[in-house]
Amino acid sequence: MNEENKPRNGPPERWTRFSVEQMDPKTHTYSTVYIGYSTHHLVAGLESSTSYNFRLRVTRASGECILSPMVSVFTAREPFSGKNLHQAVNREDEDELSTVLQSGMVDVDVYDKMGFTPLMVAAQKGFTSLVDILMKHGADINKRDSTGKDSLMQASFAGHLITVKYLRNCGSTWQSRDTDGCTPLHWAVDGGHLPVIKYMIQDGCEVDVIDKVSLWTPLMRVSAIGGNAAVASILLQAGADVNVRDKAGKTPLMVAVLNNHVELVKLLLDSGADHHMKNEGN
Structure with a gap:
């Protein structure tokens, strides 16, 4: 039976007292982290994967004090x-x-x-x-x-x-789509990274793939968002439809004009964009 479970007679000052002392690694001095009458104590708040040094001080009712040898412990990694x-x-x-x-x-x-x-x-x-x-x-x-x-x-x-x-x-595929129906090519076009776009096309990526929301092809996204003529040029050279219409009936040229993408407008016209086409509202 542990001493802490044994019945104790008389006042507490006649009981055996235990102290757990922890050494400071810098000063090599000890501080008390527990003092009481229990023969078991759990030291909380220790860091993982760290070395600690402790010693036990036992004080008898007579006042006699006994110190244990230093005990080194190394905490486990979390x-x-x-x-x-x-x-x-x-x-x-x-x-x-x-x-x-x-x-x-x-x-x-x-x-x-x-x-x-x-x-x-x-x-x-x-x-x-x-x-x-x-x-x-x-x-x-x-x-x-x-x-x-x-x-x-x-x-x-x-x-x-x-x-x-x-x-x-x-095994990744060019046909994968996000929640709006955009493909990797749509996202590469948004990013404006020519080497990636060229590789995609050389690898067989569909140039006129459309999203699910606005029915935009990658070329339409260039006209609507970035206006990057260099990106548009790669798409057009790969056979992108210059007169494709979106959900509202707009063409890349119409959208490029609305967004004031001057260089892109010139490129689209030079690539055969029909400036006579009208959207569904006109």
């Missing part, structure tokens, strides 16, 4: 969490990423507070070596964020050609 996994990706730390994944404690597709998986984050940042590690540990290439964008769309918008090629080799 279990890995999704936070550790995402931190490793954001720091581009291959060793830490591998350590967390090899522990088997964390789902490789765990979402962060923004709704991104580690693979999405690595793809968006262009960390191809991390993408490779995540894929080899079973990351789902088809996972999507709250807007329906997958890792290929993230990499395409950010313009990371090597990452885009890697994801394609792993």
Whole structure:
């Protein structure tokens, strides 16, 4: 039976008292973290993966004091969490990423507070070596964020050609769509990254693919959003329909004029845009 469970006779000052003392690693002096009559005490608030030194002071009712030898302990590392996994990706730390994944404690597709998986984050940042590690540990290439964008769309918008090629080799498809029906090419066009757009087209990506909301092709998105004539030129050279109409009946030329994209307007006209066409409202 433990002493703390034995009935004690007489006043407390006649009981044996125990003190747990912790050594300060800088000053090598001791401070008391517990004093009482229990023979068991749990020291709270310790850091993980850290060394600590303790000693026990036993004070008898007679006043006799006995000190134990110093006891060194090393706390265990806290279990890995999704936070550790995402931190490793954001720091581009291959060793830490591998350590967390090899522990088997964390789902490789765990979402962060923004709704991104580690693979999405690595793809968006262009960390191809991390993408490779995540894929080899079973990351789902088809996972999507709250807007329906997958890792290929993230990499395409950010313009990371090597990452885009890697994801394609792993099975990502140009036909994937977000919640608005936009494809990786729509997002690459929005990002304005010519090498990525050229690679997509060379790889067989459909040039006149339309979204589900406005029925915009990538060329229409250029006219409506960025006005990037260099991007439009690549699309037109690949056979994009210069006179395609959107849901409202507008053509890329009409939209480019409305948005005052002067250089793009000239390019569209030179590429055969019909300036006589009218939208459905006219």
